[in-house]
Amino acid sequence: MKYMTAKQIRETWLNYFKERGHQIEPSASLIPVNDPTLLWINAGVAPLKKYFDGTETPRSKRITNLQKSIRTNDIDNVGKTARHHTFFEMMGNFSIGDYFKEEAIGFGYEILTDAKYFGMPKEKLYITYYPDDLVAKETWVKLGIHPTHLIPLETNFWEIGAGPSGPCTEIYFDRGEGYDLRGPELIANDIENERYIEIWNIVFSQYNADPKLPRSSYKELPNKNIDTGAGLERFACVLQGTKTNFETDLHYPVIQKTEILSGVTYEGQMAFKVISDHIKTLTFAISDGATLSNEGRGYVLRRILRRAIKYGRSIQLMEPFLYKLVDDVVLMMKSFYPDLESKKEIVKKIIYKEEVKFFATISDGEKHLIQSIKDHKLDGKEAFKLYDTYGFPIELTMEYAEENQITVDKDGFYQELEIQKTRSRDARKVNQSMKSQDESFLQFTEKSLFVGYETLQVEAKVIKIFEQGIVLDQTPFYATMGGQVSDKGTINGLVVQDVVKLPNGQFLHVMETDSFEEMDDVLAIVDETHRRQVEKNHTATHLLHQAIKDVLGKHANQQGSFNGPKKLTFDINHYESIQVKDIIKIESIVNAYIQKACDVVTHVLPIDEAKKLGANMLFGEKYGDIVRVVDIQSWSLEFCGGTHVKNTKDIEHFMITSVESIGSGLYRFEGITGELSVSSMEIHQQVMQSIHLFKDKIHQLDQMIQLPAEPKLSSSYQDIINLRQYQMELSQLFKQLEKDKEQQIIQEILRKADEWIPKTIQKETIIAVNDLPQDSLKPLVDVLYDKIKTETVILFNLNSSRVSYFVKTNQQNAREQIKNLNQLFDGNGGGKPDFAQGGTQNITKVSDYLKGNKII
Known part of the structure; x- marks a missing residue:
């Protein structure tokens, strides 16, 4: 059985079924369309119901997909088991009135066991089937599954809400006695275990389920169908040989970033798993248009976010942190879900805003919770007060109570909640929900022109006012996108806090709106200092990208970037450690092009012409028919809509401040430009503090000792290497002196x-x-x-x-x-x-x- 990345698993699945006549169906939005029976798309078959119940005819009778899904009914098990998630990807193959049972099972056996595909040993597979379904049983035996590996189960009849249903056969992978000494009885008796992992369920879809009717009264579907579901995360766990799904490449990069943020090492703790799962759910759901609120799916998301924060606090994450993980989720997933990249900034903004709000109240809520407990009991009114006054969810109260053996009066809580709902129902009608605001964004189509390439100041007219801010008929403000942060500045003297690109291309200026009315004439002024420093960093990023390709190879493609006023970050894929000499060479190339004083030229041209020029494209990014290319001496050519310096000499100087691994085959460069790079003292400050601390400690142990000379600094990455080396020398000297001192003390004690x-x-x-x-x-x-x-x-x-x-x-x-x-x-x-x-x-x-x- 060969090791496979999640990317390889996806490709193998889709290509296998495509070769067998299946149409690849793109993943649908997590928010169901015209299906009131579902809160979320929770399975691969869910968006295909219209085909199975005969209301629509598909383009092909054979379909395969890889569907993003959310299920929250098992949220309490997330992190406790190896395989439970709220967000997951479901691989599926479907037949609408085409092939049926024998061929479906044959496909399953071949793709699982054939070495050309997943290559799983058939001896490791255990199969369940519906007792009356002898065709399924006999088909498995004919293919080579030993009868002792076939288990009849009455529960093998699949249905989830309204829609297609029928008998099913489930495929389990045996991970061996190292996970549990007990055998197949674990499957037969539905005993929770980590040995037998259910990787695939094949449903022989014959009926249209109706929750209002008994199963015997379900109507036959127009045609017999096949729908299947195979969990990508579980496949990855098996094929990558990890203990749980969370050590696979679908979660571990986020866990590694959480280690960095928390300073706590991951050793299988539940907190890391919950955070990794929940931030994926939040990122995907918000990207698909879901919002956080107190009802419906918005309440589910709010609960998920707050639950993640609760577990974050258990590993010392005491300030907003989830929004910092969105970049890592996007980086990890955008190759298959490219739309994430364009939406990540608004996702981060929404998550950050919610985090700030919750962190501001959670401490007070916990204090009040502890104070309200009497004789290991919490009164329902007090629990409701925590919820209503402190914003402390009942779920967190219940979890705290369970951990500390506290009894909570839940009935009393819900009585108080119903009273409050009745009292505030009318007030809620007045407030617009975030969802309606999203719909307003989508419906707003009036044109707005960006003039910020030519000018930083313009007289404009307010054409739309939203709750969050205003839209102008023309604006010099650049919105957050393409890795570049938004401009700062003022409109009629009022501070613009952020600029966000709306779904139809207009720029929303996030700011207080009370002073504006639609059709007002206003003066919009961009903060030039902020813009110029961002431009330096953005152009330096382009130089850095090409320098990296020159030194490390053309395979080192951009995987993400950030261009702010104080620093830039640039993520690449590279499959071996990056040597210090290569980092110094890359930095040297960038500075050489700065010193050459190269003009930075932009071309606006048809996309086909831009491709012929060889311009770098960001994989997964959507481009229109006409694109903008930033050209630096035909050496660096990139599709880019951002703002840049006019000449590379304006950057002044570039310095790489760090290069670190952020995941398997992924590296992040950080750098600074302009005056920051020339002085670079802020970057060195932390190391210098450590150096001075070691010097003080050394002199406390030996006032007469001669210390090695400090290295000379030259505003380059070499400074960091030299300072760290010097720091290490002092550290080793201090440890040796400390050891000598301890030995002196020990010898004195022994005497x-x-x-x-x-x-x-x-x-x-x-x-x-x-x-x-x-x-x-x-x-x-x-x-x-x-x-x-x-x-x-x-x-x-x-x-x-x-x-x-x-x-x-x-x-x-x-x-x-x-x-x-x-x-x-x-x-x-x-x-x-x-x-x-x-x-x-x-x-x-x-x-x-x-x-x-x-x-x-």
Whole structure:
């Protein structure tokens, strides 16, 4: 069985079925269209109901797809099990009145077991089937599945809401006894386990399910159909050999970024899994037009976001962090879902706004929750007050209660909630929901012209006012897009907080709207300092991109970028470590083109002509028939709608500040330009602080020591290498001095060992000391044992917060003695038969013990 990336799995699936006459159906939006029975698209078949129930005729009777899906009924299991998610991708193949049972099973067996495709050993496959469906059973046996691997289940009848339904056959992959010693009875008895992973369900669709009718009364579909669902995440887990879905390339990059943000190492903790799953759900749902609210799918998203924050706080993420993961989700998924790239900024904005709001209230809510608990019970009115006043969801209250064995009066909570709903129903009608606002964006089609390439100041007219801001008939403000941040500035003296591109191309100026009316004449002024620094970084990014290709190879394509006023970031794909010499060479090439004073020229031309020029295109980005190409001496050619300097000399200087791996085969360059790069002190500040700290510590240990000279700085990436090397030298010097000092202290303690030998020596001699260094205690026990020459020496070291104790004996029972002491003092520890050690924070119990033995 070969290792396959998620990308390879997707391609293998779609290509296999395409070769067998299936039409590839693009993934539908997560928000169902004209289907009130579903809150979300929750399976591959869901958007195809119209074909299965005969209301529409498909272009092809054979369809394959890879459908993004959301299910939240198992949200409490996300992170607890290896495979549960709220967002997942469902691979499917479908037949509408074409092939049926035998051919569908044949396809399944071939793609799973044939080495040309997934190459899974057939011995690892276990199959369930509906007991009355003997055709399915016999087909599996004919193909080579051993009868002992076939399990009849009464539950193998598939339906989810209204729509197609019928008997099904499920395919499980056996991951072996390392996950569970029990066998197929785990499947037969539906026992939760991590050994047998259900990877595929093939439904033999014969009926149109109606929740209002008993199953026996379901109507036959016009034709017998096949629909299937195979979880991409589960396939990835099996084919990549990971313990859970979360270590696959569909989640691990987000987990790695969460490690960086939290400073906590991922060791399988539930918090990382919940965050990775939930940010994918939020990113995709919001990209598809869902919003956060207090009802329906908006409430589901709000609960998901707040649940992710709750788990984030458990790993020390105490300020907004989810929005920082959106880039990583987009980077990880945009090759198959290119629309994510164009929507990520508004997604980040929505998530950030919601995070800020929730973080502002959650601390107060938790304090109030703790204060409201009486006798391990929480009154329903108090629970509602947490929800209504502090914005603390009942789900978080219930989770806290479960973790701390608290009883919550849920009935009382929901009674209060219903009273509040009745009281506020009329008030809610007045407020526009975010969804209606989204619809307003879509319906707004009046043209607005961007003039910011030519001017930074313009007289304009307000043509539309939204709740979030205003749209002008023409604007010099560039919106956040293409990796470039929006312009700053003012309109009639009022600050523009952000600029966002609307669905129909107009730019929305996010700002206070009370001072404006439609058709007002206004003066729009862009902050020139901000714009010019962003332009320096954006043009430097183009130079960096081409320099990277020149040094690392043409395969090193852009995977994401950020161009702000203070820094730029540029993500590439590259499949081996990037050497320091290559980074320095890349930086040198960029600065060479800056020093050449090259004109930066833009061409507006048909896309086919632009392609002939060899201009770099961002994979997955949608381009129109007419495109804009930024040209720097025909060396750097890129499709780009952003703003740039007129000549590379305007950049002044470029400095790479870091290069780091952000995922498998992905690297991120960060850099600065202009005056920031020339001074570069802000970049060096953190390292310099560490250097000065080490110097102070070294001089505290040895005032006369001669320190190595500091490196000279030249405003380049080499500075960072030299400073880190210098920092390492000081660190090693400090550690050696500290070690020497500790050895001096230990030797001094050992020379004084006789002071701690009691006058009366017994077979079991107990000695107590105070505040000795931890490293000195083991050698001290050895010396005391040799000097006293008794059966057993027990040494206690007491300080203000903890007691350590050691046992050395020739009776081969040191572990048992430590175990007894641990029980006496509520401590922990262990060791070998002749030497063992333990410790406790229960200083009182130790003191009483020593007094009882007349040691103190």
